[in-house]
Amino acid sequence: MSDPDKGPAIEVAGVHKHFGRVHAVRGVDLAVRQGEFFGLLGPNGAGKSTLINILAGLTHPDQGRAAICGYDVIANYRKARRALGVVPQEVVFDPFFTVREVLAIQAGYFGLKGPDNKAWREELLAALMLTDKGDANMRTLSGGMKRRVLIAQALVHRPRVVILDEPTAGVDVELRASLWVFIRRLHAEGHTIVLTTHYLEEAEALCERIAIMQGGGIAALDTKEAMLRRARSKTLRVTIAGPAAVIPPQLALKLRKRTDTTLEFALQQGSDSIPEVLDALRAAGHVVTDITTEQANLEEVFLELTHRRISPPDGLSPDPALPAA
């Protein structure tokens, strides 16, 4: 067994999992370093939750092994679970108990009791702005508060590794921002964080390294910066003087959006050049008054890697009926 302080925080080797005829996880190999902020992304059904459940011991793999801080999640499950805190995706709670009872019980499951742990639980309540709700029954809390209690429950035994499975799904903007601050703080204080989220800007803002799952396997695994460099396109927005009546034919397929005085082009990295676009517009008689560029974001990389297309809102699709010069 590797040294829990030096080896990977999470190690997954050759893990397969079937549910009936569905091959939910297909030979995943993955290592998350200690102290890393790791993003696990993928469309619904990609296998993220199954992989997390395997790490948490909620699902047993058919093949392969998984370990938390070097502790096998099956053979050495007690130590593996003590090193891991999981914030589940669903907002689940026990309606019989108050917030303080829930936290005391959860700590007790991990063998923790006494004044030290009680003080720690109060710190968690304060950090998650739940102190005044400590004696309230779980049933009476709002959805956002219940989600914060889930986070406190996951941290009550001070795990080294914290998995947050879509912690901000369905929460309002203010709570989402405050959860970001809290999660960043957890990371700054030494926790290894694994985040799954459907908000790709969240992963882009928080994660150091990202794995994208697709069809039960890892489609891409890289640093965030390297992942962003994979994007094939960037956006060029051109403001022109007067209405854009005529679009040069060589630009028609690149045009993503137009208004009276602005044109938005999707340029392929490496093959398209901004000066060439501007030259073509000038040649068509337009006077360019302003330009802005926008680098690709994680969403584009995600969609490219998972071979998906989103239906763009009205006005964003390339218009095949655009008049050509």
Added chain:
Amino acid sequence: MGGAVAGIAPRSPHAGTMVDRHQGQTEMTGFFTLLYKELLRFSKVFFQTIFAPVVTALLYLLVFASAFKARPDILPGVPFVAFLVPGLMMMSMIQNAFANSSSSLIQSKIAGNLIFILLSPLSAGEFFLAFVAASVVRALCVAVGIYVAAVFFVALPVHHPLYLALFAILGSAALGALGVIAGVWAERFDQLAGFQNFVVVPLSFLSGVFYSLRDLPPFWRMMSRFNPLLYMIDGFRYGFFGQSDVSPPLSLAIVAAFCALVSGLAMALVGRGYRLRN
């Protein structure tokens, strides 16, 4: 969020924590915490889990005592009303021990909060024992409640307290374990209700609560001998009156064997994570 509070730095899972210095003690803490949580759960709905079964048993007592007022004694020297009380106590223990573990598990499964136990380092044995122990405690609370209410109306001397305790504990433990099996197996409330209404309730009603084995026709007497709950009630009644249909050591052996059988099955299911861990 994230105000001025002390650091929330993680601890090494292997160095210097209370968990690792006192491994055995803390593992017991996990078991006792789950037991405490289960006791707290049913005590918070005391009216439903303790008071209501006591009242139900007393209503049975009232109705049967009135309807069969003229009935001759079933056991020599034991009035019919007194004869009924141990049977009603054991029947209530059986039903409530089963209900406690099974309903707690199915509620936790359906509400999704069972995940908090499954994510913890509790072993399958600790999980099983905590649910069964809580079932035994609830069953004993109900039994004591019935006894305390009944002694106002009828004399209930205890001839063999050890047998009384053994049958009470083993019987309710067996049904608590059966409740674990049902709670783990059931995926919907109606499946659990089916288990309760078509297995537990008929077996408990047809186990000599209201009659003696000797009163039955030969065929039903023979069939009744396959009902393990019969031995629980007969042995428990022996603890009160010193009289029984079946030899008390034989009843005790059968109840202990039944308890071991259902416990083994329940442990096997929980250990495998059947319908708990995919």
